[in-house]
Amino acid sequence: RLPPVVTIDGPSGSGKGTIAKLLADRLDFVLLDSGALYRAAALAALNKEVDLSNDKLLTRLAKDLDVSFTLDVGQVQVWLEGCDVTADIRMERVGMAASKVAAIPGVRAALLQRQRDFREAPGLVADGRDMGTTVFPDAPVKIYLTASAEERARRRFTQLRERGVSVSLRDLLEDIRARDAQDMDRAASPLAPAEDAVELDSTGVGIDEVLQRVLLLVRDRV
Numbered sequence: 001r002l003p004p005v006v007t008i009d010g011p012s013g014s015g016k017g018t019i020a021k022l023l024a025d026r027l028d029f030v031l032l033d034s035g036a037l038y039r040a041a042a043l044a045a046l047n048k049e050v051d052l053s054n055d056k057l058l059t060r061l062a063k064d065l066d067v068s069f070t071l072d073v074g075q076v077q078v079w080l081e082g083c084d085v086t087a088d089i090r091m092e093r094v095g096m097a098a099s100k101v102a103a104i105p106g107v108r109a110a111l112l113q114r115q116r117d118f119r120e121a122p123g124l125v126a127d128g129r130d131m132g133t134t135v136f137p138d139a140p141v142k143i144y145l146t147a148s149a150e151e152r153a154r155r156r157f158t159q160l161r162e163r164g165v166s167v168s169l170r171d172l173l174e175d176i177r178a179r180d181a182q183d184m185d186r187a188a189s190p191l192a193p194a195e196d197a198v199e200l201d202s203t204g205v206g207i208d209e210v211l212q213r214v215l216l217l218v219r220d221r222v
């Protein structure tokens with residue numbers, strides 16, 4: 001039997017990355033941040049100055065992508081062609097580029113098996129947009145985590161301010177809405193809850209409470 005998978009999908013800023021990390025730590029499961037793969041592909045494209053509408057070239061780039069993940073004191077580090085890109089892939093422009101690159105079916109196909117390879121004993125927590133619908137359709141626990149666009153923009157605003165980055169809340173809200181539209185309206189694996197996903201709305205709910213709800217589901221089903 002294959003090791004169990006907990007999938008956590010949802011729009012950007014819903015808190016799925018935080019919840020996935022806490023859950024993986026708690027369960028001692030492997031963690032897959034699938035967005036980091038798309039971000040690494042996007043960064044490679046930006047570095048090589050590949051036109052983001054060149055599907056063929058981007059598909060080739062995704063197939064050849066030299067990306068790896070390592071753990072450093074419990075934190076995931078992302079490497080692209082031997083360089084540490086952990087911080088670089090978090091830039092807003094890389095996120096937007098990732099969302100463009102991720103809409104290309106050839107790119108998604110090229111990254112599919114790489115994501116499935118993360119499934120190892122004792123289990124996997126996978127976060128992204130299509131973990132429950134496409135990558136791990138047989139996962140015993142599927143979560144669809146949402147929050148209002150305003151709340152997600154506020155969270156991002158606080159996060160950036162703590163890092164000393166100054167941005168306007170209104171610009172962030174616009175970015176979030178644009179990315180939602182891009183991710184939900186695409187033809188290839190659009191962001192959507194799997195039929196058998198449990199939907200959790202984290203608007204006004206603390207991280208601890210969301211984590212407790214997810215842990216209850218895992219105890220029931222894994």
Ligand code: C5P
Pocket residue numbers: 012034035036038039095098099100102103127128129130131179183
């Ligand atoms: O989750 P994160 O914001 O890091 O993902 C960056 C972009 O990668 C998303 O906006 C989305 O377009 C894409 N992505 C995806 N499928 C996934 C994970 C991320 O299309 N499973």
